[in-house]
Amino acid sequence: MKTKLMSVLLCAAVMGAMTVSVFAAERNENVPGGGETSPLRAEASETLHDQTHRYPIEVNGEALAASACVMIPLRAVAEPLGFTVTWDNGSVLVDNGIIHTKVTIGVDRYVITTSREDLVGMSAPFSLGAAPYVVEGVTYVPLGLIHALLGNQEGTVTLDGNKISIQTKPVELANPFVSCETLEEAERIAGFSLELPGQLPDWIRRTTMRAVDSAMIEVTFEGQDRELMIRKGTGSQDISGDYNVYDSEKVCSVDGCRVVVRGTGGKAAVAVWTRDGYTYAVSAEPGVEPEMMTALAAAVR
Known part of the structure; x- marks a missing residue:
C-alpha cells in the first residue's frame, strides 16, 4: 500500500463562508485497475457533529469562516x-432495494427515497456542501450521503482517531403522509388543489388518497391487479418515486408542458412534468399505451 494525495477541492461559497473538500486515497497496485480508494484519514476523535459532516478549521487558534467536507469513494463504501x-x-443510482438515491455528478443536491409501502419514500432535496465528482473512474461523494442513506441516525457514522467507523442500524424514515377520506381533505392538508382526469379506466375498484402537509397529494387507483398513481407536489423535483430503469425515455409536449415518459416494451410506465410551480407524476403498473399516459398528463392539473 502507498498513500497518495489525490485532490484538494474548494466547495462553493455560501453566504460568504467557504467549505474545503479534502480526501486522501490509498491505491493497491496489485489489484486490477488500481483498486478502490479509502476514506479521508482525519486526525479527530469525535462523533460527526451534523448531517452535513462539515468540520470547523482553526489557524493558530483562530476560527476561520471555512470548514472541511469529507469526500469518500462511493462504491467502495456503499456496496459493503x-x-x-x-x-x-x-x-449514479445507489439502491439497496428499499432505500434509493440518484447522484448527479457536479450537482450538490440530493434526495433520499424509499419503496416501503408504509413510508413516504422521499426526503426533501438537501445539500451536503460539496458536489459529487469522478477521479480516475472513481466517484466521490460527501460522507454525509452515507449518513443520510442510513437514516441520519446518531452513532451510525463516527470518527475515532484516524478511522471513520460506520455502524448500520435499522433505517426508519418518518412518514409525513396523512390518509384522507376525500380529495377535499387532501387538498386542505397540502394547501393546493388537484384536478383529476374526468375519465378513468373501468377496472378501478379502490381509490386511496394521502397528503403531505403543504407539499404533496397522492391518489392511487387499484383493481384487477393494476394500479394507477397520480401525484402533485410543490417545487420541480421528480416526485414519482420510481427508480426503475426503463428501455425508453421520450420527451413530448403536452399542452405546452415538457413531459418525460419512461417505459418498456412500447408501454408507458411513468410520466413526470412541471407546470405553474408544481411538479406532477403519473405511474401505471403494468404500463399503459403512451397515448393514454399523455392524455392523463393533459388532464391532471
Missing part, C-alpha cells in the same frame, strides 16, 4: 452496506 451502485444516463 448492501447498496448497488450503477450508472444511469450520466447519474
Whole structure:
C-alpha cells in the first residue's frame, strides 16, 4: 500500500463562508485497475457533529469562516452496506432495494427515497456542501450521503482517531403522509388543489388518497391487479418515486408542458412534468399505451 494525495477541492461559497473538500486515497497496485480508494484519514476523535459532516478549521487558534467536507469513494463504501451502485444516463443510482438515491455528478443536491409501502419514500432535496465528482473512474461523494442513506441516525457514522467507523442500524424514515377520506381533505392538508382526469379506466375498484402537509397529494387507483398513481407536489423535483430503469425515455409536449415518459416494451410506465410551480407524476403498473399516459398528463392539473 502507498498513500497518495489525490485532490484538494474548494466547495462553493455560501453566504460568504467557504467549505474545503479534502480526501486522501490509498491505491493497491496489485489489484486490477488500481483498486478502490479509502476514506479521508482525519486526525479527530469525535462523533460527526451534523448531517452535513462539515468540520470547523482553526489557524493558530483562530476560527476561520471555512470548514472541511469529507469526500469518500462511493462504491467502495456503499456496496459493503448492501447498496448497488450503477450508472444511469450520466447519474449514479445507489439502491439497496428499499432505500434509493440518484447522484448527479457536479450537482450538490440530493434526495433520499424509499419503496416501503408504509413510508413516504422521499426526503426533501438537501445539500451536503460539496458536489459529487469522478477521479480516475472513481466517484466521490460527501460522507454525509452515507449518513443520510442510513437514516441520519446518531452513532451510525463516527470518527475515532484516524478511522471513520460506520455502524448500520435499522433505517426508519418518518412518514409525513396523512390518509384522507376525500380529495377535499387532501387538498386542505397540502394547501393546493388537484384536478383529476374526468375519465378513468373501468377496472378501478379502490381509490386511496394521502397528503403531505403543504407539499404533496397522492391518489392511487387499484383493481384487477393494476394500479394507477397520480401525484402533485410543490417545487420541480421528480416526485414519482420510481427508480426503475426503463428501455425508453421520450420527451413530448403536452399542452405546452415538457413531459418525460419512461417505459418498456412500447408501454408507458411513468410520466413526470412541471407546470405553474408544481411538479406532477403519473405511474401505471403494468404500463399503459403512451397515448393514454399523455392524455392523463393533459388532464391532471
